[in-house]
Amino acid sequence: xxxxxxxxxxxxxxxxxxxxxxxxxxxxxxxxxxxxxxxxxxxxxxxxxxxxxxxxxxxxxxxxxxxxxxxxxxxxxxxxxxxxxxxxxxxxxxxxxxxxxxxxxxxxxxxxxxxxxxxxxxxxxx
Amino acid sequence: xxxxxxxxxxxxxxxxxxxxxxxxxxxxxxxxxxxxxxxxxxxxxxxxxxxxxxxxxxxxxxxxxxxxxxxxxxxxxxxxxxxxxxxxxxxxxxxxxxxxxxxxxxxxxxxxxxxxxxxxxxxxxxxxxxxxxxxxxxxxxxxxxxxxxxxxxxxxxxxxxxxxxxxxxxxxxxxxxxxxxxxxxxxxxxxxxxxxxxxxxxxxxxxxxxxxxxxxxxxxxxx
Numbered sequence: 001x002x003x004x005x006x007x008x009x010x011x012x013x014x015x016x017x018x019x020x021x022x023x024x025x026x027x028x029x030x031x032x033x034x035x036x037x038x039x040x041x042x043x044x045x046x047x048x049x050x051x052x053x054x055x056x057x058x059x060x061x062x063x064x065x066x067x068x069x070x071x072x073x074x075x076x077x078x079x080x081x082x083x084x085x086x087x088x089x090x091x092x093x094x095x096x097x098x099x100x101x102x103x104x105x106x107x108x109x110x111x112x113x114x115x116x117x118x119x120x121x122x123x124x125x126x
Numbered sequence: 127x128x129x130x131x132x133x134x135x136x137x138x139x140x141x142x143x144x145x146x147x148x149x150x151x152x153x154x155x156x157x158x159x160x161x162x163x164x165x166x167x168x169x170x171x172x173x174x175x176x177x178x179x180x181x182x183x184x185x186x187x188x189x190x191x192x193x194x195x196x197x198x199x200x201x202x203x204x205x206x207x208x209x210x211x212x213x214x215x216x217x218x219x220x221x222x223x224x225x226x227x228x229x230x231x232x233x234x235x236x237x238x239x240x241x242x243x244x245x246x247x248x249x250x251x252x253x254x255x256x257x258x259x260x261x262x263x264x265x266x267x268x269x270x271x272x273x274x275x276x277x278x279x280x281x282x283x284x285x286x287x288x289x290x291x292x293x294x295x296x297x298x299x300x301x302x303x304x305x306x307x308x309x310x311x312x313x314x315x316x317x318x319x320x321x322x323x324x325x326x327x328x329x330x331x332x333x334x335x336x337x338x339x340x341x342x343x344x345x346x347x348x349x
Binding site: 003 | 178179181183184187191195197201
């Protein structure tokens with residue numbers, strides 16, 4: 001009977017963990033996507049200083065949450081996203097708006113992919 | 127490298143706990159579902175152990191799910207015979223009343239050589255000695271010999287066999303085993319008394335066995 005309770009507890013724990021992970025990741029990615037979009041709007045309005053500050057905030061937030069995310073997400077895509085954020089920063093500092101636009105779009109796509117791969121969709125399951 | 131080391135230790139502990147949780151059946155004869163779980167666990171554990179780019183949880187979560195499912199399935203199998211039959215299948219009678227069922231052998235894809243090999247391992251020299259042979263759900267073959275080929279037991283021969291109970295190791299490597307002493311109904315005092323009579327210190331004992339009739343055997347340490 002003790003084993004059955006442990007098994008049920010384990011199953012409930014795993015299901016709760018998986019649901020919490022999807023919700024947490026979804027919220028986190030939405031936050032980063034909106035931050036990137038804010039940075040993009042600063043750049044399009046020629047507010048480079050603000051864009052650099054916003055981008056630094058993105059990098060800082062990403063680094064703060066990286067350790068936690070890497071406990072349940074494959075490390076490779078996380079590294080790619082971090083690289084994109086760094087390139088975005090360098091592009092802004094060198095006033096290369098086109099490069100920034102390309103890299104920010106790339107980062108948005110990578111974030112979206114990261115989110116979609118964790119969703120329990122039929123395509124992902126099969 | 128240090129990450130691989132720590133991960134291996136963690137997974138090793140986790141798998142031992144998982145197998146322990148699944149119970150003793152898991153380490154003896156495997157039913158279909160148990161075999162599947164055992165194979166899967168070993169494979170799943172190996173992936174995050176070798177690839178440090180994958181989170182450890184990607185190995186731990188599937189193992190937890192497999193262990194939980196295995197325990198829950200075994201509980202349901204205990205409650206429902208139909209479910210048990212669905213998961214484990216039915217035993218198959220290969221030899222019924224001394225008659226070999228060739229159709230069942232074909233179904234099991236078992237040749238007569240395979241059957242003879244199994245029988246030889248059970249000290250049976252000929253198929254004609256067997257009244258019943260049953261392939262159990264775990265794949266093992268159980269046999270019942272024809273009455274004239276069965277070994278007589280003491281009741282058949284009208285002999286009173288001595289009841290010595292179980293012989294257990296009461297002292298191992300100089301240490302008393304409370305469990306074994308209790309199992310054969312002895313006391314620590316009796317063991318110390320025997321050792322004193324034999325002029326042996328308990329620390330010098332490699333193995334001491336005893337049974338409920340107080341028959342004992344002492345093997346001293348060589349070094």
